[in-house]
Amino acid sequence: MSSTSQKHRNFVAEPMGDKPVTELAGVGGVLGERLSQAGFDRAYVVLGQFLVLKKNQDLFKEWMKDTCSANSKQSTDCWQCLNDWCEEFL
Amino acid sequence: MIDVEKLSDAELRTKLLEFGFPVMPITGTTRKVMVKKLKLLLENKNKVGSSDTRRSLGKYSSEEESDNETKSRRMRRITLAAPVASTSVKINQKIVEPEPVSSPKGKQTSASKTKIIRGVQDDFDTGSESESELVGSSEKLNSNVRRSPSKYDESLEDRDFKRRSPLKTSLSSSYSRYSPTKNDDSSFLNSRNVSFATSSPARHTNYGGTESAGSGLLSTSLASEYANDRLNQMRSRLSLGNPSTPLVSPEVKLTERDTPFLSNFTRRLSALSASKKNVDFENKNDLVKEHDANGSTLYGRSYLSNFRATRGREPTYEYKSLQNEGGAKGSFVSYGVLALAAAFFIVLAVVYLGMVSDTSVVTSGYLSPICDDSLNIAGINCVNKEHIQNAINLLESIHPELKKRAVAHRCFDLSIKPQMTETEIVAFCQTNYGIKDAEMIRKDLHNLEVMTFVNPEWGLHVAQMEKNDGAVTEANILTSMEGMVPNKITSLVLLNPELPYKCVFFAYLANAIYSLTLIGVIFAALFVSRLGLKYYARYQQKQKHELNTLIEKIIEVLQNAASDQDNTYVVINHVRDAILSVKERKEKRRLWERAVDYIKEHESRVRTEVQTVHGESYDVWRWIGSGNLSLCGNSPRKSVWQGQAFDTDPGAANSVAFSPTPCLKIRGMFEEGAGKPVAMTVREAVLSKIGHQCRILHCQAEVSSGVVYLKCASEEDAAIAFKNLHGWWYSGQLVTVKYLRLERYQQRYPDAASGPPYLRSG
Numbered sequence: 001m002s003s004t005s006q007k008h009r010n011f012v013a014e015p016m017g018d019k020p021v022t023e024l025a026g027v028g029g030v031l032g033e034r035l036s037q038a039g040f041d042r043a044y045v046v047l048g049q050f051l052v053l054k055k056n057q058d059l060f061k062e063w064m065k066d067t068c069s070a071n072s073k074q075s076t077d078c079w080q081c082l083n084d085w086c087e088e089f090l
Numbered sequence: 091m092i093d094v095e096k097l098s099d100a101e102l103r104t105k106l107l108e109f110g111f112p113v114m115p116i117t118g119t120t121r122k123v124m125v126k127k128l129k130l131l132l133e134n135k136n137k138v139g140s141s142d143t144r145r146s147l148g149k150y151s152s153e154e155e156s157d158n159e160t161k162s163r164r165m166r167r168i169t170l171a172a173p174v175a176s177t178s179v180k181i182n183q184k185i186v187e188p189e190p191v192s193s194p195k196g197k198q199t200s201a202s203k204t205k206i207i208r209g210v211q212d213d214f215d216t217g218s219e220s221e222s223e224l225v226g227s228s229e230k231l232n233s234n235v236r237r238s239p240s241k242y243d244e245s246l247e248d249r250d251f252k253r254r255s256p257l258k259t260s261l262s263s264s265y266s267r268y269s270p271t272k273n274d275d276s277s278f279l280n281s282r283n284v285s286f287a288t289s290s291p292a293r294h295t296n297y298g299g300t301e302s303a304g305s306g307l308l309s310t311s312l313a314s315e316y317a318n319d320r321l322n323q324m325r326s327r328l329s330l331g332n333p334s335t336p337l338v339s340p341e342v343k344l345t346e347r348d349t350p351f352l353s354n355f356t357r358r359l360s361a362l363s364a365s366k367k368n369v370d371f372e373n374k375n376d377l378v379k380e381h382d383a384n385g386s387t388l389y390g391r392s393y394l395s396n397f398r399a400t401r402g403r404e405p406t407y408e409y410k411s412l413q414n415e416g417g418a419k420g421s422f423v424s425y426g427v428l429a430l431a432a433a434f435f436i437v438l439a440v441v442y443l444g445m446v447s448d449t450s451v452v453t454s455g456y457l458s459p460i461c462d463d464s465l466n467i468a469g470i471n472c473v474n475k476e477h478i479q480n481a482i483n484l485l486e487s488i489h490p491e492l493k494k495r496a497v498a499h500r501c502f503d504l505s506i507k508p509q510m511t512e513t514e515i516v517a518f519c520q521t522n523y524g525i526k527d528a529e530m531i532r533k534d535l536h537n538l539e540v541m542t543f544v545n546p547e548w549g550l551h552v553a554q555m556e557k558n559d560g561a562v563t564e565a566n567i568l569t570s571m572e573g574m575v576p577n578k579i580t581s582l583v584l585l586n587p588e589l590p591y592k593c594v595f596f597a598y599l600a601n602a603i604y605s606l607t608l609i610g611v612i613f614a615a616l617f618v619s620r621l622g623l624k625y626y627a628r629y630q631q632k633q634k635h636e637l638n639t640l641i642e643k644i645i646e647v648l649q650n651a652a653s654d655q656d657n658t659y660v661v662i663n664h665v666r667d668a669i670l671s672v673k674e675r676k677e678k679r680r681l682w683e684r685a686v687d688y689i690k691e692h693e694s695r696v697r698t699e700v701q702t703v704h705g706e707s708y709d710v711w712r713w714i715g716s717g718n719l720s721l722c723g724n725s726p727r728k729s730v731w732q733g734q735a736f737d738t739d740p741g742a743a744n745s746v747a748f749s750p751t752p753c754l755k756i757r758g759m760f761e762e763g764a765g766k767p768v769a770m771t772v773r774e775a776v777l778s779k780i781g782h783q784c785r786i787l788h789c790q791a792e793v794s795s796g797v798v799y800l801k802c803a804s805e806e807d808a809a810i811a812f813k814n815l816h817g818w819w820y821s822g823q824l825v826t827v828k829y830l831r832l833e834r835y836q837q838r839y840p841d842a843a844s845g846p847p848y849l850r851s852g
Binding site: 049052053054056059062063066067 | 112114115117119120122123124126127
């Protein structure tokens with residue numbers, strides 16, 4: 001991970017509260033829509049999934065790919081984002 | 091093959107556990123991912139090449155390693171059943187724990203061990219063949235595995251197996267008989283699992299042992315993988331069952347507490363790297379010891395050391411030594427072969443050298459022409475029988491001297507004569523052997539000479555010369571006794587003696603040096619000649635170039651003279667003196683003569699004739715070509731009006747009927763950025779051309795644009811200027827003129843004069 005995006009930094013900076021799923025790094029409008037349709041409308045729901053998968057990067061990426069057909073970069077970004085957030089706040 | 095999709099969540103979880111995969115809760119959202127993972131694992135397992143499995147496992151581990159997140163790694167480690175693995179090791183040691191109780195510690199032999207294990211096996215084994223057979227097979231297996239150390243590289247489990255093998259293969263063999271069928275039968279495994287969990291620790295160990303042994307038995311590529319699966323399965327089961335088995339649980343706790351070591355162990359398990367095996371092995375042993383010290387009795391530890399000494403260490407060292415030897419042996423063998431070959435050749439050379447230096451004179455196998463009644467004449471071609479031995483004795487005595495002389499002649503000094511004359515031989519024999527009777531020696535010598543002819547293998551020759559003043563050559567050699575002339579000096583000579591090696595070597599060396607020198611000289615000569623040729627060619631070129639320059643200079647001088655004067659001939663010597671400086675005249679005389687010859691023969695524009703100048707007749711050159719022939723091409727005349735290109739009179743096609751403004755813009759008189767002097771020249775040229783015809787108020791040549799601006803007093807004046815400038819050639823360029831509006835002109839030159847005085851040239 002060479003550098004993190006602004007979105008990533010924003011997300012990791014504070015507790016996620018009630019943020020929508022699109023606030024996650026790597027999740028934009030399209031992915032956010034797909035995730036919402038799959039029931040993951042809030043960032044904390046995705047965090048729940050992330051935790052259920054025991055923060056495993058491979059599995060999380062796989063899940064992202066299955067659920068919202070995210071590409072490798074998007075899912076990696078999302079995982080990194082959640083992982084960093086957990087390190088900070090969990 | 092199980093249909094993974096139809097498994098229940100719990101089954102799915104169990105399945106994944108079997109693979110030692112860190113299992114997450116199977117929920118509606120994670121199920122899909124888990125199913126996928128399981129499928130992947132099953133697929134890998136079913137592949138024949140176990141290397142794939144290993145690689146996939148390695149992938150996990152490498153990912154784990156490369157991951158910077160220590161957190162996740164720790165999580166992974168803990169979930170990867172590492173503590174369980176260590177417990178299995180521990181249990182291992184426990185089985186044998188009862189043994190020291192029954193037998194004295196010092197007397198631990200392998201036989202007693204196997205016996206105990208057999209006993210354990212009896213407990214465990216439910217329905218298998220006879221014990222002895224099993225043991226036998228296990229031993230066989232053992233030896234097989236030992237002899238091929240490479241197999242141990244296959245996996246860690248194999249090594250485990252090896253460590254425990256002397257004890258447990260008996261069990262393992264029985265297990266391996268039915269294990270493959272059980273592979274996918276989860277229900278059966280589950281039942282076993284329960285029973286193991288509740289059974290005694292000894293059985294646990296046995297089970298673990300059998301598994302590893304079983305994998306060893308399979309010994310194909312599947313083996314390690316299978317062992318992997320089994321071990322993981324076992325670990326997971328143990329971890330599940332731990333709480334229910336009070337005997338095992340303390341150790342589990344201990345192992346869990348000891349995380350740094352565990353992490354090491356886990357990584358080792360997953361990394362499957364073959365290189366660190368020995369070290370790891372030691373670690374493992376230490377691990378066992380440590381845990382023992384922490385958790386179990388002193389007694390157990392004391393046994394453990396024994397156990398390690400007798401069982402754990404030995405195979406390890408054996409393995410290590412085997413491996414090391416294998417590495418060293420390969421190179422040693424090749425070096426050995428090399429050394430043998432070298433030794434062989436050296437011996438051969440020594441033998442050969444020793445063989446040739448056979449200095450002994452022929453003592454047997456010689457032909458002796460004994461005189462009998464027939465045509466033979468004694469002293470010519472036959473020898474009396476009783477004289478033969480004397481002649482041979484003589485030969486033996488003089489042979490070393492002859493050889494010495496021959497060698498000296500060949501090797502050291504050509505002036506030393508190789509031959510021994512008869513008188514010399516007599517003197518030699520008299521001084522060296524104290525034989526007084528010279529006549530007898532002569533007689534023997536004569537007989538020897540006769541024998542020499544029939545024994546050419548001696549290498550001895552008889553020669554006759556007029557005087558003993560030089561070395562014997564081939565021409566002096568006699569071929570038979572009949573050719574002997576009484577009044578010549580007869581001598582014996584060894585023409586081709588065995589030369590000493592030093593001599594031969596030096597002869598070769600001298601030869602080589604000589605030929606090398608010859609070659610070097612030849613090459614040097616070639617090189618020098620090549621250099622010379624090159625230099626000569628360059629010199630020729632230089633000469634030619636100088637000649638050409640000189641001729642050009644001469645022609646230039648002639649042309650100048652022709653254009654300057656009416657009297658268009660030039661004295662040749664004057665030309666020379668004009669071109670060449672005083673110093674050069676002598677040096678370049680030949681060059682000058684060549685140039686003169688060249689001009690005489692090849693220059694058609696110059697005629698060489700004799701003219702009387704100041705009362706003396708000189709050779710002169712007369713330029714008969716056109717004077718401007720080359721000048722026009724080379725240097726166009728500058729700053730000159732060269733005539734009109736087209737008609738600009740009123741009514742002509744290019745003329746303007748009336749002049750709209752008094753201002754003109756003249757293009758094409760000089761290049762852009764030509765420089766201030768050029769601009770001034772151009773302005774002067776314009777003024778001089780039209781200044782006397784029309785009234786010019788202002789004229790400016792713009793250097794930056796190459797344009798001349800002109801302002802006349804009236805439109806009529808502008809028309810005259812236009813007519814006189816437009817379409818003219820100026821210094822080889824066509825001049826074009828345009829009218830320019832007065833406002834523009836004023837804009838450009840606000841300070842342009844609007845009244846007299848009018849500009850004139852000069």
